[in-house]
Amino acid sequence: MAHLSFKPGITRRRLLGVAGTGVASLAGAALTGGTARATPDDVQGEINKIVGGPAARVDNDKVKMKLPQIAENGRTVPVTVTVDSPQTDKDYVKRIHLLAEGNPVPVVAVFDLSPLSGKAEISARIRLAKTQNVVAAAEMNNGDVFIGKKSVKVTIGGCGG
Amino acid sequence: MAKKPRIKTPATAKQGEVFQVKTIVSHKMETGRRKDKKTGTNIPRNILNRMEVTYNDRSVFAAHMEPGISANPYVSFYIKATESGEIVFKWTEDSGAVITETRKITVK
Amino acid sequence: MxxxxxxxxxxxxxxxxxxxxxxxxxxxxxxxxxxxxxxxxxxxxxxxxxxxxxxxxxxxxxxxFQNPAFLWVEQAQSLWSKADGKAGKSCESCHGNPEVSMKGSSASYPKIHKKKKTLLTVEHQINICREEYMKTKPWKWESDQMLGMSALVRMQSRDMPVNVNVGGExxxxxxxxxxxxxxxxxxxxxxxxxxxxxxxxxxxxxxxxxxxxxxxxxxxxxxxxxxxxxxxxxxxxxxxxxxxxxxxxxxxxxxxxxxxxxxxxxxxxxxxxxxx
Incomplete structure (x- = not known):
């Protein structure tokens, strides 16, 4: 479009400042602050710390994640993680780690469960800086780790006054 | 008058019943990555970093939280009803401030 | 420029x-x-x-329960029965139970105040109550108290059709x-x-x-x-x-x-x- 050559000095950034309604930074505003974000490798690193090696595998049947396909606002994204487990004294989910590959801090939360939980399911609302994968790592009492992974598209509105 | 946490637990439950607990607490969950628009300085991080739940003094649930948890955090989980008593909820802020709430449950 | x-x-x-x-x-x-x-x-x-x-x-x-707005509404529910100001009155003193007295009221707001002959929103009306009847300070428009109280009042008309009058005054x-x-x-x-x-x-x-x-x-x-x-x-x-x-x-x-x-x-x- 011709308007790009309108006038030197009108940089795209400046135009965004004027035209972008200030919400270009909407979802990330609270999260970015100019700091580098986590990468999938960072998240894998965190998972490796949990399992002591890259042994864990993605098993979306064992670890079911309910997340919106499209998150309208990255500031509040509802998530539910359900792990297929009898949650008995002998066989239970000890911990659920919730991680976000594209956030400045990959660890979002860690939930401690016990056989007293009765059911290995948690819900929370999380912040997502951009479109990315959300990962849940379920740590079992015997040391096994199962991974759930789901991609979430984070939209940034143009009219977020 | 501050806004109190909202907690949903059943008043009564059957022995062995697994029930859902829902919680929501009023908190900004300040990430530490936002700048004060006027001064340009960073607003210090201040979040609820831990939530602990005990059922008759036994730990049944805990959450370690990072700034990736949304403002006014909503957390839900499950508990298996074993005996009548008290469920105590405790949230700890970065500042060290603590919020506690107690709910009674009768198990038949 | x-x-x-x-x-x-x-x-x-x-x-x-x-x-x-x-x-x-x-x-x-x-x-x-x-x-x-x-x-x-x-x-x-x-x-x-x-x-x-x-x-x-x-x-x-x-x-x-999941709706975070109810953190504010619950706060307003406690404020409803709390006396505030020189008159020693609370909302409850005049209006009793909000679920009864406020039922359907906000569906017709903004409306003309009969005595003041001017158009008022629910928020204006809340502050008139505070200043004139409770003899206390008005709440700021965007304060937690005002937002919660306005939500508490308005939700008594939930699911009722909006019906504002745009004729006459x-x-x-x-x-x-x-x-x-x-x-x-x-x-x-x-x-x-x-x-x-x-x-x-x-x-x-x-x-x-x-x-x-x-x-x-x-x-x-x-x-x-x-x-x-x-x-x-x-x-x-x-x-x-x-x-x-x-x-x-x-x-x-x-x-x-x-x-x-x-x-x-x-x-x-x-x-x-x-x-x-």
């Missing part, structure tokens, strides 16, 4: 408002009005922002509100009608435009991460089109609220709603 401003404005309209760029209208998808879930919020050709919400956002609104205010609605303003030179009448269902960048119905306020807006008033939303809209916003509670915004409520006549009150 007039030329610069004009150029910027022209570019902005093209870039920000994709519908203005002609070809970008390729992807308009009206909200799915046949979804049984959204039926309650559609009346004739009118629909509320609930319909535009993603399903996960609707889930949060549909469950009063309200007529001049209605005309003023309508004029505001159609008045182009700001650097982007847009009026309310350009987005919310001509282009609802179309997208502004990644965002779907709603009809701008005011039935769910105060609303828990994810962007704000708190409860907020309708007039705060007006300010946001005005800022987005690079216009000077008015203050909450001014005659301009009060008249605009009346016009919007008239547009919404028949739609159910859904305060406190949840929006993105």
């Amino acid at each position: 007039k030329i610069y401003q004009t150029l910027v404005a022209a570019f902005s309209v093209a870039a920000v408002l994709s519908f203005a760029a002609g070809s970008a209208v390729a992807e308009p998808k009206d909200p799915d009005l046949t979804d049984p879930r959204v039926k309650r919020y559609i009346v004739g050709e009118k629909y509320s922002g609930y319909v535009v919400n993603e399903p996960e956002t609707r889930d949060i609104q549909d469950d009063d 309200a007529k001049p205010y209605f005309e003023k509100g309508r004029e505001f609605y159609f008045q182009r303003r700001g650097q982007l030179d847009l009026a309310c009608t350009h987005c919310h009448v001509d282009n609802h269902g179309n997208k502004v960048r990644s965002e779907k435009l709603s009809q701008g119905m005011p039935t769910g306020f105060p609303t828990y807006r994810m962007k704000w991460q708190k409860l907020g008033s309708l007039h705060r939303r007006f300010r946001g809209c005005n800022k987005n089109i690079r216009a000077q916003p008015y203050k909450q509670g001014t005659p301009e915004y009060t008249a605009l609220e009346l016009y919007l409520m008239w547009r919404a006549n028949g739609l159910p009150v859904e305060s406190p709603s949840v929006r993105k």
Whole structure:
């Protein structure tokens, strides 16, 4: 479009400042602050710390994640993680780690469960800086780790006054 | 008058019943990555970093939280009803401030 | 710098408002009005922002426990029976149980105050009670107390159709509100009608435009991460089109609220709603 050559000095950034309604930074505003974000490798690193090696595998049947396909606002994204487990004294989910590959801090939360939980399911609302994968790592009492992974598209509105 | 946490637990439950607990607490969950628009300085991080739940003094649930948890955090989980008593909820802020709430449950 | 401003404005309209760029209208998808879930919020050709919400956002609104607005409402419930001010009165002293006394009341607001002969919103009325009957300080418009109390009062009309009167003494205010609605303003030179009448269902960048119905306020807006008033939303809209916003509670915004409520006549009150 011709308007790009309108006038030197009108940089795209400046135009965004004027035209972008200030919400270009909407979802990330609270999260970015100019700091580098986590990468999938960072998240894998965190998972490796949990399992002591890259042994864990993605098993979306064992670890079911309910997340919106499209998150309208990255500031509040509802998530539910359900792990297929009898949650008995002998066989239970000890911990659920919730991680976000594209956030400045990959660890979002860690939930401690016990056989007293009765059911290995948690819900929370999380912040997502951009479109990315959300990962849940379920740590079992015997040391096994199962991974759930789901991609979430984070939209940034143009009219977020 | 501050806004109190909202907690949903059943008043009564059957022995062995697994029930859902829902919680929501009023908190900004300040990430530490936002700048004060006027001064340009960073607003210090201040979040609820831990939530602990005990059922008759036994730990049944805990959450370690990072700034990736949304403002006014909503957390839900499950508990298996074993005996009548008290469920105590405790949230700890970065500042060290603590919020506690107690709910009674009768198990038949 | 007039030329610069004009150029910027022209570019902005093209870039920000994709519908203005002609070809970008390729992807308009009206909200799915046949979804049984959204039926309650559609009346004739009118629909509320609930319909535009993603399903996960609707889930949060549909469950009063999950809806964070109820943190404010619960606070207001305690304030309702708490005496405040020199008169030693609480809301309860005069109004008893809000579920009885406030039932249906807000569906006809803004309305003309009989003695004051002026148009008032629910928030104005709450502060009249505080100042004149309780003899205490008014609450700030966007304070937690005011937002919670206004939500508590308005939710007593939940699911009842909005029914504001725009005739008689309200007529001049209605005309003023309508004029505001159609008045182009700001650097982007847009009026309310350009987005919310001509282009609802179309997208502004990644965002779907709603009809701008005011039935769910105060609303828990994810962007704000708190409860907020309708007039705060007006300010946001005005800022987005690079216009000077008015203050909450001014005659301009009060008249605009009346016009919007008239547009919404028949739609159910859904305060406190949840929006993105």
